[in-house]
Amino acid sequence: MKEYMDYKDEKKDNNIHIVNDVEAQSTSFYNYTINEKKKLYSFLFLLSLIFISLLTLFNFSFSFSNLSFINNNNIVNTYDLSSTVILKSLEKNYAGKWLKDYTIDNQLAGTNLKMVNYTLNKFIELGLTDSYIDQYTSYISYPLENSLSLIDSSNNNSIIYKPSLIEDILDEDPNSSYNVPAFLGYAANGNITGEFIYCNYGRFEDFEKLINLGINLKGKIAIVKYGEIYRGLKIKFAQDVGMSAVLLYTDPKDDGEIIIQNGFKPYPNGFARNPSSIQRGSALFLSMTPGDPMTPGYAIKPGEKKDRIDPFNTIPKIPALPISYKEITPILQKLSGYGPKLNNWDGLIDGYNFTIGPNPNFTLNLYNKQDFNISIMNNIMGKIKGYDDSKFILIGNHDSWTPAAADPHSGSATILEIIRAFGNLLETGWKPKISIIFASWDGEEYGLIGSTEYAEYYENELKAKCIAYINTDVSTIGNILNLQSSPMLNNILLDTTKELLYPNSSITLYDHFISNMGKIGTLGSGSDYTVFLEHLGIPSVDMGFSNNLKNSSIYQYHSLYDSYYWMTKFGDPGFIYHNLMSKFMSLVILHLSDEPVLRLRTNDYAIELEKYFNDLNIPKNWLNINKEKNLIKNNSIHKLVKIINNKLELLKTKTFDFDEYLSELTELFKKWEDLSYWQRIKLIFKTKSANSILQYYERHFLDEHGLNNRPWFKHVVYASGRYTGYKGQELPGLAEAIEDNDIKDFAIRLKKFSHMLDTLIRMS
Ligand SMILES: *[C@@H]1O[C@H](CO)[C@@H](O)[C@H](O)[C@H]1NC(C)=O
Ligand SMILES: *[C@@H]1O[C@H](CO)[C@@H](O)[C@H](O)[C@H]1NC(C)=O
Ligand SMILES: *[C@@H]1O[C@H](CO)[C@@H](O)[C@H](O)[C@H]1NC(C)=O
Ligand SMILES: *[C@@H]1O[C@H](CO)[C@@H](O)[C@H](O)[C@H]1NC(C)=O
Ligand SMILES: *[C@@H]1O[C@H](CO)[C@@H](O)[C@H](O)[C@H]1NC(C)=O
Numbered sequence: 226m227k228e229y230m231d232y233k234d235e236k237k238d239n240n241i242h243i244v245n246d247v248e249a250q251s252t253s254f255y256n257y258t259i260n261e262k263k264k265l266y267s268f269l270f271l272l273s274l275i276f277i278s279l280l281t282l283f284n285f286s287f288s289f290s291n292l293s294f295i296n297n298n299n300i301v302n303t304y305d306l307s308s309t310v311i312l313k314s315l316e317k318n319y320a321g322k323w324l325k326d327y328t329i330d331n332q333l334a335g336t337n338l339k340m341v342n343y344t345l346n347k348f349i350e351l352g353l354t355d356s357y358i359d360q361y362t363s364y365i366s367y368p369l370e371n372s373l374s375l376i377d378s379s380n381n382n383s384i385i386y387k388p389s390l391i392e393d394i395l396d397e398d399p400n401s402s403y404n405v406p407a408f409l410g411y412a413a414n415g416n417i418t419g420e421f422i423y424c425n426y427g428r429f430e431d432f433e434k435l436i437n438l439g440i441n442l443k444g445k446i447a448i449v450k451y452g453e454i455y456r457g458l459k460i461k462f463a464q465d466v467g468m469s470a471v472l473l474y475t476d477p478k479d480d481g482e483i484i485i486q487n488g489f490k491p492y493p494n495g496f497a498r499n500p501s502s503i504q505r506g507s508a509l510f511l512s513m514t515p516g517d518p519m520t521p522g523y524a525i526k527p528g529e530k531k532d533r534i535d536p537f538n539t540i541p542k543i544p545a546l547p548i549s550y551k552e553i554t555p556i557l558q559k560l561s562g563y564g565p566k567l568n569n570w571d572g573l574i575d576g577y578n579f580t581i582g583p584n585p586n587f588t589l590n591l592y593n594k595q596d597f598n599i600s601i602m603n604n605i606m607g608k609i610k611g612y613d614d615s616k617f618i619l620i621g622n623h624d625s626w627t628p629a630a631a632d633p634h635s636g637s638a639t640i641l642e643i644i645r646a647f648g649n650l651l652e653t654g655w656k657p658k659i660s661i662i663f664a665s666w667d668g669e670e671y672g673l674i675g676s677t678e679y680a681e682y683y684e685n686e687l688k689a690k691c692i693a694y695i696n697t698d699v700s701t702i703g704n705i706l707n708l709q710s711s712p713m714l715n716n717i718l719l720d721t722t723k724e725l726l727y728p729n730s731s732i733t734l735y736d737h738f739i740s741n742m743g744k745i746g747t748l749g750s751g752s753d754y755t756v757f758l759e760h761l762g763i764p765s766v767d768m769g770f771s772n773n774l775k776n777s778s779i780y781q782y783h784s785l786y787d788s789y790y791w792m793t794k795f796g797d798p799g800f801i802y803h804n805l806m807s808k809f810m811s812l813v814i815l816h817l818s819d820e821p822v823l824r825l826r827t828n829d830y831a832i833e834l835e836k837y838f839n840d841l842n843i844p845k846n847w848l849n850i851n852k853e854k855n856l857i858k859n860n861s862i863h864k865l866v867k868i869i870n871n872k873l874e875l876l877k878t879k880t881f882d883f884d885e886y887l888s889e890l891t892e893l894f895k896k897w898e899d900l901s902y903w904q905r906i907k908l909i910f911k912t913k914s915a916n917s918i919l920q921y922y923e924r925h926f927l928d929e930h931g932l933n934n935r936p937w938f939k940h941v942v943y944a945s946g947r948y949t950g951y952k953g954q955e956l957p958g959l960a961e962a963i964e965d966n967d968i969k970d971f972a973i974r975l976k977k978f979s980h981m982l983d984t985l986i987r988m989s
C-alpha cells in the first residue's frame with residue numbers, strides 16, 4: 226500500500242504545477258515596494274489609456290465589452306447571486322450521509338487507499354472535475370505491539386496487574402469494536418522497567434517543580450495527565466529531565482462539571498466520559514517543527530532523491546503509551562501516601578490522593594513496538610479555476626486515527642457539502658474571480674505532515690499566489706461557534722456571521738458568537754493552518770462548533786468513542802451545526818473568491834499588534850539601562866519602545882484609512898452600471914493596486930531567520946508556544962527573549978519589529 230503511486234502519473238496534467246517563469250515573476254513582484262507597485266499600475270493605466278485613445282482616434286468602433294480582459298462577470302461583484310445559489314443548495318443537508326460513509330473505516334496516514342479514493346471520487350462527483358492525488362514521502366510509525374505491567378518488586382517481581390490498553394466494546398456503538406490499537410505516533414520503541422512518578426500535566430514547569438523538590442527523576446517512568454499543553458511536549462519535557470518513558474491518561478477532573486460524581490452517566494448512556502476512553506495522538510515535538518521529522522523546511526515527492534536528516538530533533542527517543550483513567554487507577558493507587566503532595570496537582574481518581582510517589586515496592590514495565598518507516602502521504606486536491614488563476618484561496622481538512630466522526634470527519638462531511646454547493650453553482654455557468662483549491666491533507670494527525678510537505682514544496686508558488694487558507698478540522702462537536710484567525714480575516718468572518726441565522730432562534734450567528742466566544746482568537750498550532758500562517762505568512766483561519774463543559778456531552782477526543790453514534794446522539798443530532806458550518810464556510814469562501822476587492826482588512830491587525838506589544842512584560846531594568854550601546858546605537862530600549870508605540874499609533878490611523886478606502890472601492894463596484902468606461906478602468910486599476918497590497922500584506926510579518934532554536938517558525942506575530950504546542954504565543958521572538966532574559970536578542974528583535982512597522986505604515 227505504501228508503494229502505491231498510480232495517481233501521480235495518471236493526474237499529472239491536472240497538477241497545480243507552476244509555470245516556472247510565472248512563479249518567478251510573481252515572486253519578485255511580491256518583493257516590490259508598494260510605491261513601486263503603485264507606479265507600475267499607474268504606468269499600466271496610462272498605457273491602456275493611450276491604447277484606447279488610439280483605438281478611438283483611428284475610428285475603431287470601440288465597445289467596452291470588446292476588451293476581453295474587461296468582462297463583467299470577471300469584474301463586478303457577483304456575491305449576491307452566487308450566495309443565493311449556495312444557500313439554496315444547502316437547504317438540503319447531506320452531512321450525515323457523508324459522515325456515515327467516512328466512519329466505515331479509519332484513514333491512518335499513508336494507509337487506507339480505499340478512503341483516499343472515497344474522498345477523491347466524491348470531490349470529482351460533486352463538482353471538482355480538476356482533482357488529483359499529490360504525494361509526498363514521510364517518516365511515519367505504525368503500531369505493532371504494546372503492553373504495560375504493574376510489578377510487585379517486594380514479591381518476587383510478580384506481575385499483579387496488566388491493563389488491556391484498549392476501549393471497552395459498547396453494544397450501542399458499533400465503532401467501539403474497531404480494531405485500532407491505542408498508541409502514540411512516533412513514540413520510540415522500548416521495553417522499560419522502572420519506578421513511576423505522578424508528574425501532573427507534564428508541563429515544563431511541572432518537571433521544574435519536581436526537580437526543585439529534589440525528586441530523583443532519572444530513569445523513572447512519568448505518569449502525566451492529558452490537558453493544558455500538547456501531548457508531544459509532555460514527552461519531550463520528560464525526556465529532557467532524564468525520565469525513561471511516559472504514560473498519559475485523561476483525568477476526569479479536566480471534564481469540568483460533566484463528571485459521574487455530578488450525576489452524569491458515562492457514555493453511551495449520558496454526557497460523562499466513558500472510563501475506558503483513551504486518547505491516541507502524535508508524540509512529535511510540534512512546537513519545534515511540524516511536518517516530516519526527517520525533512521524540516523523541505524519536502525520529498527515519491528521518486529525524488531533528496532537526503533533526510535536525523536529525526537530526533539522533533540520526535541522522542543523514549544517510549545510512551547496512552548491509557549484510560551479506568552486502567553491507570555490501580556497503578557496510581559500504589560502511589561498513595563508516597564512522596565509529597567503538591568498544591569493544585571489533584572485529579573479525580575478513586576482511592577488515590579495524588580501524592581507523587583515513587584513507591585519503592587512497585588515498578589511498571591512499559592513496552593512499545595512500532596514500525597518506523599518511510600511512507601507515502603496522499604493529499605487529495607481539487608480545484609475550481611477562477612478567471613484569474615494566478616491567485617487562489619485554499620481550504621483544508623485531514624486524515625484520522627480512527628473512524629473518527631468529529632476529528633476530522635465532521636470537517637470532511639462539511640467540506641463535501643461545500644463542494645456539493647459549489648458544484649451546483651458551477652452548473653449555472655458561474656466562475657470565481659480567483660481560483661479555489663480544496664485539500665484533504667494526509668498525515669495531519671502525526672504532525673501536520675501532508676499540509677507542511679505540500680507548503681514546503683510549493684513555498685514560492687504559495688507565497689506568490691495564495692490569498693488565504695481556510696481550515697476546518699473538528700467542524701462540529703457542539704453548538705458554540707469558535708473562530709481563530711489572522712486579524713486580516715476578522716472583518717470578513719464577522720460580516721459573514723451576520724448573514725446567517727442561529728438555529729432554533731431569531732438571532733443571527735453573529736449575535737450568538739458575540740454573546741458566547743465574544744472575540745476571534747489567535748492561532749497557535751495543532752492543525753494544518755500552521756505552515757501557511759507561521760511559515761509562509763498567509764492569512765489563515767480555523768473554524769468549528771465546539772461544546773462547553775457545563776451541560777453538553779464530553780467529546781472523547783482521539784478515542785474509538787469519537788463515533789457516528791456519539792455524533793448522532795450527542796454531538797450534533799440532526800447535523801444542524803454541520804449544515805450551518807457548511808453555509809458559513811461556503812459564504813466565507815465566496816466572499817474571498819467572488820468579490821473584486823479582496824476581503825482582507827488591515828486595521829484589526831494594527832489594533833492587535835498594539836495590544837500584543839503592550840502585553841509584553843519588558844523587565845523594568847531593561848527600560849532604564851543604556852549599556853547596550855553597540856547593539857542599538859544611541860537608542861536605548863526605552864527610546865525604541867517609545868518610537869514603536871508611536872509607530873503603532875500611526876499604523877492604526879493609516880490602516881483605518883486604508884480600510885475605508887477599500888470600502889469606497891467596494892461601494893463603487895456596486896454602482897458599476899452607472900460608471901463611465903473611464904471611471905471603470907480607473908476603478909479596475911485602483912483595485913488591482915489595492916489587491917496587491919492586501920495579497921502580500923501578511924508576508925511582511927515574516928522574519929527569514931525565524932525563532933531561536935526553531936527557525937522554521939518565521940512569523941513575527943504568531944507561533945506555536947514553545948512550552949504549550951497548541952496554544953499560540955503572540956510576538957514569540959520578543960516574548961521568548963524576555964523569558965530567556967536575553968536583552969541582546971530582545972534589542973535585535975525590537976529593531977526588526979520597528980522596521981517591520983515602517984514597512985506596514987508605508988504600505989497602508
Ligand atoms: C483506488 O482507485 C484507483 C483508481 O481508481 C484504483 O486503481 C484502486 O484499485 C483503488 N484502490 C482501492 C484500495 O480502492
Ligand atoms: C520466585 O519466582 C521463581 C520463578 O518464578 C520461583 O521459582 C520462586 O519459588 C519464587 N520465590 C518466591 C519466594 O515466591
Ligand atoms: C461506525 O458506526 C456507523 C453507525 O453508527 C456505521 O455505519 C459504521 O459502519 C461504523 N464503522 C465501523 C468501522 O464500525
Ligand atoms: C522486556 O524486558 C523484560 C526484561 O526486562 C523481558 O522479560 C521481556 O520479555 C521483554 N518484553 C518483550 C516484549 O520483549
Ligand atoms: C494519602 O493516602 C494514604 C493512604 O492511602 C495515607 O497514608 C496518606 O497519609 C495520605 N496522604 C495525604 C497527604 O493525604
Ligand SMILES: *[C@@H]1O[C@H](CO)[C@@H](O)[C@H](O)[C@H]1NC(C)=O
Nearest residue numbers: 378379380563584585586587
Ligand atoms: C515494601 O513491601 C514490604 C513487604 O510487603 C514491606 O514490608 C515494606 O514496608 C514495603 N516498603 C514500603 C516503603 O512501603
Ligand SMILES: *[C@@H]1O[C@H](CO)[C@@H](O)[C@H](O)[C@H]1NC(C)=O
Nearest residue numbers: 227364595596597598599600
Ligand atoms: C520499512 O520497514 C521494514 C521493516 O520494518 C523494512 O524492511 C523496510 O526496508 C522499510 N522500508 C523503508 C522504505 O524504510
Ligand SMILES: *[C@@H]1O[C@H](CO)[C@@H](O)[C@H](O)[C@H]1NC(C)=O
Nearest residue numbers: 727728729730798799800801
Ligand atoms: C431545532 O430545529 C430543528 C429544525 O430546524 C429541529 O429538528 C430540532 O429538533 C430543533 N432542536 C431543538 C433543540 O429544539
Ligand SMILES: *[C@@H]1O[C@H](CO)[C@@H](O)[C@H](O)[C@H]1NC(C)=O
Nearest residue numbers: 705741772773774775776777
Ligand atoms: C446549556 O448552557 C447554555 C449556556 O451555557 C444555555 O444557553 C443552554 O440553554 C443550556 N442548555 C441546556 C439544555 O440546559
Ligand SMILES: *[C@@H]1O[C@H](CO)[C@@H](O)[C@H](O)[C@H]1NC(C)=O
Nearest residue numbers: 854857858859860861864976
Ligand atoms: C542616532 O541614531 C540615528 C539613527 O538611528 C542616527 O541618524 C544619528 O546619527 C545617531 N546619532 C548619534 C549621535 O549617534
